Every structure is written in structure tokens, then in C-alpha cells.
Amino acid sequence: xxxxxxxxxxxxxxxxxxxxxxxxxxxxxxxxxxxxxxxxxxxxxxxxxxxxxxxxxxxxxxxxxxxxxxxxxxxxxxxxxxxxxxxxxxxxxxxxxxxxxxxxxxxxxxxxxxxxxxxxxxxxxxxxxxxxxxxxxxxxxxxxxxxxxxxxxxxxxxxxxxxxxxxxxxxxxxxxxxxxxxxxxxxxxxxxxxxxxxxxxxxxxxxxxxxxxxxxxxxxxxxxxxxxxxxxxxxxxxxxxxxxxxxxxxxxxxxxxxxxxxxxxxxxxxxxxxxxxxxxxxxxxxxxxxxxxxxxxxxxxxxxxxxxxxxxxxxxxxxxxxxxxxxxxxxxxxxxxxxxxxxxxxxxxxxxxxxxxxxxxxxxxxxxxxxxxxxxxxxxxxxxxxxxx
Amino acid sequence: xxxxxxxxxxxxxxxxxxxxxxxxxxxxxxxxxxxxxxxxxxxxxxxxxxxxxxxxxxxxxxxxxxxxxxxxxxxxxxxxxxxxxxxxxxxxxxxxxxxxxxxxxxxxxxxxxxxxxxxxxxxxxxxxxxxxxxxxxxxxxxxxxxxxxxxxxxxxxxxxxxxxxxxxxxxxxxxxxxxxxxxxxxxxxxxxxxxxxxxxxxxxxxxxxxxxxxxxxxxxxxxxxxxxxxxxxxxxxxxxxxxxxxxxxxxxxxxxxxxxxxxxxxxxxxxxxxxxxxxxxxxxxxxxxxxxxxxxxxxxxxxxxxxxxxxxxxxxxxxxxxxxxxxxxxxxxxxxxxxxxxxxxxxxxxxxxxxxxxxxxxxxxxxxxxxxxxxxxxxxxxxxxxxxx
Numbered sequence: 057x058x059x060x061x062x063x064x065x066x067x068x069x070x071x072x073x074x075x076x077x078x079x080x081x082x083x084x085x086x087x088x089x090x091x092x093x094x095x096x097x098x099x100x101x102x103x104x105x106x107x108x109x110x111x112x113x114x115x116x117x118x119x120x121x122x123x124x125x126x127x128x129x130x131x132x133x134x135x136x137x138x139x140x141x142x143x144x145x146x147x148x149x150x151x152x153x154x155x156x157x158x159x160x161x162x163x164x165x166x167x168x169x170x171x172x173x174x175x176x177x178x179x180x181x182x183x184x185x186x187x188x189x190x191x192x193x194x195x196x197x198x199x200x201x202x203x204x205x206x207x208x209x210x211x212x213x214x215x216x217x218x219x220x221x222x223x224x225x226x227x228x229x230x231x232x233x234x235x236x237x238x239x240x241x242x243x244x245x246x247x248x249x250x251x252x253x254x255x256x257x258x259x260x261x262x263x264x265x266x267x268x269x270x271x272x273x274x275x276x277x278x279x280x281x282x283x284x285x286x287x288x289x290x291x292x293x294x295x296x297x298x299x300x301x302x303x304x305x306x307x308x309x310x311x312x313x314x315x316x317x318x319x320x321x322x323x324x325x326x327x328x329x330x331x332x333x334x335x336x337x338x339x340x341x342x343x344x345x346x347x348x349x350x351x352x353x354x355x356x357x358x359x360x361x362x363x364x365x366x367x368x369x370x371x372x373x374x375x376x377x378x379x380x381x382x383x384x385x386x387x388x389x390x391x392x393x394x395x396x397x398x399x400x401x402x403x404x405x406x407x408x409x410x411x412x413x414x415x416x417x418x419x420x421x422x423x424x425x426x427x428x429x430x431x432x433x434x435x436x437x438x439x440x441x442x443x444x445x
Numbered sequence: 446x447x448x449x450x451x452x453x454x455x456x457x458x459x460x461x462x463x464x465x466x467x468x469x470x471x472x473x474x475x476x477x478x479x480x481x482x483x484x485x486x487x488x489x490x491x492x493x494x495x496x497x498x499x500x501x502x503x504x505x506x507x508x509x510x511x512x513x514x515x516x517x518x519x520x521x522x523x524x525x526x527x528x529x530x531x532x533x534x535x536x537x538x539x540x541x542x543x544x545x546x547x548x549x550x551x552x553x554x555x556x557x558x559x560x561x562x563x564x565x566x567x568x569x570x571x572x573x574x575x576x577x578x579x580x581x582x583x584x585x586x587x588x589x590x591x592x593x594x595x596x597x598x599x600x601x602x603x604x605x606x607x608x609x610x611x612x613x614x615x616x617x618x619x620x621x622x623x624x625x626x627x628x629x630x631x632x633x634x635x636x637x638x639x640x641x642x643x644x645x646x647x648x649x650x651x652x653x654x655x656x657x658x659x660x661x662x663x664x665x666x667x668x669x670x671x672x673x674x675x676x677x678x679x680x681x682x683x684x685x686x687x688x689x690x691x692x693x694x695x696x697x698x699x700x701x702x703x704x705x706x707x708x709x710x711x712x713x714x715x716x717x718x719x720x721x722x723x724x725x726x727x728x729x730x731x732x733x734x735x736x737x738x739x740x741x742x743x744x745x746x747x748x749x750x751x752x753x754x755x756x757x758x759x760x761x762x763x764x765x766x767x768x769x770x771x772x773x774x775x776x777x778x779x780x781x782x783x784x785x786x787x788x789x790x791x792x793x794x795x796x797x798x799x800x801x802x803x804x805x806x807x808x809x810x811x812x813x814x815x816x817x818x819x820x821x822x823x824x825x826x827x828x829x830x831x832x833x834x
Contacts, residue, residue, distance in 0.1 A: 077545070082510065082543050083543070111551070112551075115505070116505030120502075121501065153467070154468060154470065154471050154472070156467060156500065156711065157685075158688070159550035161548035161549065162503075162551045165548075165551065272547070299547070300547040301716040304720075304723060322545065322547030323547065324547075331692060331693075331720065334693060335723075335724045
């Protein structure tokens with residue numbers, strides 16, 4: 057078995073949304089296809105992935121460095137012990153040749169996206185859904201739940217939005233079967249954000265059904281002001297109050313804000329996560345870490361991050377992979393994590409799950425198609441298929 | 446005054462060298478030209494820079510995001526208060542639109558390289574060498590020394606190298622006027638590295654003329670072993686013993702290794718440097734921080750990093766900008782830092798200083814050409830000129 061080609065295309069997200077810190081009008085993502093010569097159901101196995109949301113396409117790094125390194129390697133050196141399937145960890149090591157220490161995000165998104173596409177291929181070769189392969193490889197083969205908790209990353213700012221628009225949005229999410237929602241804060245003055253928050257609480261009932269996300273907006277003073285104002289609502293979590301690398305300020309917030317804090321989607325290495333926990337004062341019994349695996353060297357590196365968090369006493373239920381897509385759903389299921397995020401109607405064809413996904417009581421059923429199962433997302437799969445046409 | 450165009454080209458370094466961790470056989474750098482409509486000496490002012498050494502070219506990010514954002518902006522919004530010169534800080538803010546928090550290295554190298562080219566243009570418009578402009582803007586206009594301390598980043602590993610080769614190399618550096626050299630460690634077993642070290646010490650005389658660089662190679666056990674073995678030599682510094690983000694291990698090393706430690710070339714943000722000092726246990730009275738400004742958002746951001754280090758009690762003499770080129774020479778001079786690095790005969794046309802640079806008693810004279818003065822490096826300038834041909 058060998059990799060025949062790896063192809064990438066940058067696709068615009070065409071989103072008009074904003075959070076507190078920036079808008080997505082220029083945002084793109086890299087769609088990747090790993091084409092193999094292994095045949096299943098009469099077709100060569102192709103692994104697909106995209107680079108999740110919020111980071112720009114990175115095809116240049118792939119084409120200049122990572123894809124040529126893979127295609128130049130002896131194909132046998134990229135296979136697992138059986139010799140009959142690809143070994144994503146060996147292929148990452150191959151991509152990491154001649155790369156300098158540190159400077160992760162410059163390459164971790166390109167490498168991670170290719171790596172997740174490799175896992176899609178690996179699972180297709182095994183004729184299993186990816187969550188099952190991950191549970192077998194990384195979670196002791198534990199029987200995993202048939203359904204995974206999923207909340208909505210919503211409540212975005214958009215021009216002309218009224219409080220009623222926001223309440224209507226949240227009602228739609230509850231009507232669709234979700235039991236927890238997240239809304240943006242920090243894009244308006246504190247008093248107006250509180251008015252929005254209280255309006256959403258009227259819809260969702262209580263703070264344990266609601267998280268807020270400041271997208272790293274606040275300096276020390278504003279982070280403290282929001283933390284004090286939010287504390288009485290006992291929210292499910294307060295996400296990214298400050299610069300994602302400001303561990304000192306996170307530690308101060310963890311001292312004064314009792315309810316859960318959340319962060320991690322803007323950390324790209326296992327060492328950064330270790331620093332966050334060690335120096336950021338995060339609390340393993342309640343806080344939430346949200347690394348985005350396709351943006352942080354992929355699934356095998358995510359497994360290493362989890363092993364380290366296990367050793368630091370972290371609960372798996374406090375881990376929610378960032379992304380709001382079919383990749384993070386498999387990862388949440390396979391590793392037995394707290395749950396996944398969903399972005400209904402956001403990020404064009406890239407947010408969301410299989411067209412036949414069913415959501416009941418806030419939980420998504422698990423896809424049973426081989427691999428990640430992008431084949432069950434008609435609009436997204438149409439984009440991916442163009443890479444092999 | 447306005448920016449007419451910004452152009453980039455990736456150029457291979459064509460280096461056969463290795464350190465303990467990787468070789469440079471695929472390494473490239475981005476050469477950038479910022480073309481303005483401001484005329485000096487009958488020619489439009491063009492600012493030049495390259496993305497230093499050790500990080501791959503990043504022209505895709507420039508072309509996809511940063512250059513279009515600059516060229517789309519109202520030219521007047523990119524000028525300083527006089528309206529007669531560019532304002533690099535405003536132009537960085539323009540480039541940072543629609544960029545997500547964190548994930549620095551994915552953009553800091555592209556933005557930093559453009560920013561340094563902007564400073565080359567700014568200084569040319571003012572008809573001054575860049576070090577003078579920087580001293581005026583960022584160092585209270587202090588009269589700076591006419592010469593800057595400069596050491597050699599040498600002692601690389603190469604195939605077939607003998608101890609005598611290494612000693613001959615170091616003798617050449619001393620004969621050229623240098624008084625301090627650096628050599629690689631970690632590429633051979635400790636006992637062999639010590640043999641190399643002792644041979645170099647025979648040439649340079651004593652540990653205060655010699656630093657060693659492990660290029661982030663060591664895990665905890667090996668870092669401790671090397672620190673213990675190196676301590677008796679009282680070296681000028683021990684550079685990058687471990688992962689550049691492993692602040693916990695750096696703090697342990699700072700506890701047990703009395704002579705100076707050095708690190709920082711693989712940190713790309715002011716917040717990372719703050720974390721290094723705060724959590725990495727570095728000692729402001731002796732340790733060395735080596736941020737590479739063109740790789741870390743450029744000179745104005747470097748000034749912010751320095752302000753923060755000043756506030757944390759750091760000595761300017763403990764700051765050595767990474768890079769070994771004319772850009773870091775100006776920065777070391779303008780900000781009154783400890784000194785600069787030099788890579789004679791390494792990194793092809795990109796290492797080194799003006800062809801008429803004079804080195805005496807370990808110090809380089811300062812260039813007096815307007816701007817950075819790449820025009821005085823014939824081979825490098827030939828590459829840069831191609832961008833405007």
C-alpha cells in the first residue's frame with residue numbers, strides 16, 4: 057500500500073460573522089485529499105480533511121515541504137507493523153524532517169490537516185468509522201457511548217442584530233434538540249453584553265445551559281470586570297477571556313472566578329497545553345480545554361496531549377475539541393471526551409455533521425460510515441471530490 | 446507618499462550544515478522589497494529585508510493576506526504624523542486585520558519581514574542609517590557606540606569533521622578579529638562533545654570566550670547531564686538546552702546551572718518572552734534572550750518586548766538579537782543591546798554584513814549607508830535587486 061498523491065485546495069468560508077475580536081470575511085480553509093492505491097469497494101481509498109475553522113489555508117507549506125517529503129519517502133517506511141495500512145505517526149515524523157524547534161502554528165495546521173486525512177484513509181482501509189479506530193488505538197478499545205454530547209457555538213454578532221434575533225436563534229437551537237448553547241461576549245460594552253446574556257438565559261433557563269466566549273478580547277481590567285459580572289450566573293463556562301498565551305492572567309482569573317474557565321483552541325503544541333495547565337492555574341476538576349486537533353499536528357499528537365493531561369489529573373469530561381465538525385465529533389467519541397461543538401448555519405459547508413445525523417436530548421448519534429464519513433455530507437463532499445476529479 | 450508594490454521571492458540558502466537537531470538542506474528565506482513612490486537621489490525608495498535564518502520562506506501568507514491588506518488601505522492611513530514617511534506600526538495593524546489571537550509563527554515571520562523592509566524604507570526616506578533612526582525613536586536618542594560587539598555562531602557539525610578542522614575554524618575566527626565564538630553541542634555523545642569543547646577552549650583560551658548551542662535538542666535527563674558537565678568551564682552561555690517552550694525545565698536548569706543560559710530565537714511573541722522570564726526562571730543579571738525581530742512581527746514589536754523586559758529588570762546587555770546579519774546589527778546598535786551574531790561563510794549570501802565592514806577587537810563598525818544598507822552587500826543586493834528589475 058502506498059500514497060499516490062496528496063492534493064490541497066484553499067476554499068473561502070464566505071462567512072459574514074464576527075466575534076468580539078475579528079470577522080471571517082477573508083477566512084479560508086485548506087481541503088486535503090490523500091490518495092492511496094488501496095482499493096475498497098472497487099475504488100482507491102482517499103482520505104479527506106480540512107483545516108477546521110479560524111485559521112487560514114496553508115497549502116503553500118504543504119506543497120513546499122510536507123507533501124514532497126512524504127512522496128519522496130520509501131512507501132514501506134510509512135506503513136504500520138502489519139504492512140497493510142498507513143502509520144500516521146511515522147508520516148508525521150517524515151513531515152517533521154528539517155523543521156526547527158518551536159514555531160508550531162506555522163506548520164502544525166498543515167501537518168495536522170494532512171494527518172487527519174491520513175486517519176480517514178486508515179479507518180476506510182479498516183472499513184470502520186474513525187471513532188471506533190481511535191477507541192481501539194488510543195482508548196484501550198473501551199466501548200464508547202453510542203451518542204456524544206454536542207452544544208451549539210452560536211450567539212455571534214452580526215450587523216443590525218436585535219435581542220429578539222438572539223433569543224430566536226437560541227430557541228431554534230433548543231427546538232433542534234440542543235440542551236446547551238454558547239454565545240459571544242466582548243463585542244459590545246459589558247452592560248449591553250449582560251442584557252444579551254440575560255435575554256438568552258430567559259430562553260435556555262439557567263447558567264448550566266449556557267457558556268460565553270470572549271475570543272481572547274480582554275485585557276486584565278476587562279477580564280476581571282467580566283469575570284465579576286458573570287460569576288453570579290454560574291455559567292457552564294467562560295471561554296477565552298484573555299490572550300491565549302497569558303497564563304499569568306489565567307491563573308489570576310482562576311483564583312477569583314469559581315465557575316469553569318475554558319481555553320485552548322489557540323494552542324498548537326503539547327508543550328503549550330502543559331504550560332497552560334502548569335502556569336495558568338487551570339483546575340482539572342472543572343475547567344475546559346479545547347485544542348483543535350487538525351490545527352495542532354493531528355490526532356496522534358492529540359493523544360499525547362491527552363496522556364499528559366491524564367497524568368496531570370485532568371478529567372476527560374473537561375475536554376471539548378474545537379471545530380464544530382465531523383472530525384471533532386469522531387475525536388470526542390473515540391477518546392471519550394466531554395463532547396463536541398456544533399455551528400449550525402455557520403461556516404458554510406464546513407460546519408456541521410452528516411446530513412443524516414440525529415440529535416436528541418443534546419446528543420448526536422455516531423456516524424457509522426467508514427472513516428470520518430464526509431461522504432455523508434453532500435455539500436462538503438462535493439467540494440472534496442473536486443480534488444480527485 | 447505611498448507604497449506602490451510589495452514583492453517577495455523565496456530563495457534557497459543552499460547550506461550543507463547541520464546542528465544537533467536538523468540540517469539546512471531544504472532551507473529557504475523570503476526576500477522582500479517594499480517599493481515606494483518617494484524619490485531619493487533620483488530613484489524611488491525601496492525597502493528590503495529577508496526573513497532571517499532557520500524559518501522557511503513565507504511568501505504565500507504575504508501574497509494571500511498581508512500585501513493585499515496594505516495595498517487596499519488608504520495610503521494616508523499608513524503614514525506617520527508628518528505625513529511624509531511610512532508608519533510601520535500602523536502598517537502592522539493593517540496587516541493584523543482579521544487575524545485570530547495566538548498562532549504567532551504562522552504570520553509573525555511574514556509580517557516581521559515586511560515590517561523590517563518598511564524600516565529600511567523609512568530610514569532611507571530620512572537619509573539615515575537604520576541604527577540612528579531606531580536610537581532616536583526607541584532609545585531616547587541616546588548617542589550609541591560607534592562599534593557593536595559581535596561574536597561568531599560557528600562550530601557546526603559537518604560530515605567528516607575532525608577536531609583539528611574545528612580548531613582551525615576557531616583560529617580563523619580569532620584571526621579575523623573576533624574575541625568570542627559559539628559552537629554546536631548535542632549532535633554527538635556528551636563525551637565526544639566535551640572533547641570538541643576542550644579542543645576549542647585550547648584555541649580561545651577560556652570559557653568567557655566561548656558559548657555552546659544545543660539547538661533545543663535535550664530532554665530533561667540530557668539537559669541535566671550537559672549542564673553538570675559544562676558548569677566547570679564557566680562558559681559565556683549555554684544556549685537552547687531544551688524545547689524552547691519548556692519553561693518548567695528552563696527554571697530547573699536555572700536553579701542548578703550557575704553560568705548564563707540563553708534562549709529566545711524560537712519565541713515569536715512578546716507574551717511568549719514574558720512567559721519565558723516569568724515561568725522559566727531566567728535571571729536578568731546574567732541570562733541571554735535572543736529573539737529574532739524579523740521573525741517576530743518586526744522592530745516595533747521588538748521595542749515592546751524590550752519595554753516589558755526593562756520593566757522586569759532585564760539588562761540590555763543580556764539581549765542579543767538572533768540572525769547574524771545586517772538587520773540584527775542595526776537593531777543591536779539602535780537599541781543598545783549586548784551585541785550581534787555573525788555566521789562567516791554560513792548561509793550563503795544571507796549571513797554577514799557590509800562588504801566594507803571592519804571588525805576589530807571583537808567589534809564591528811556601524812554602517813553609515815541610508816537604511817539597513819544591503820546596498821553594501823554586493824552578492825545579497827544582487828538577489829534583492831531582482832525583485833524590482
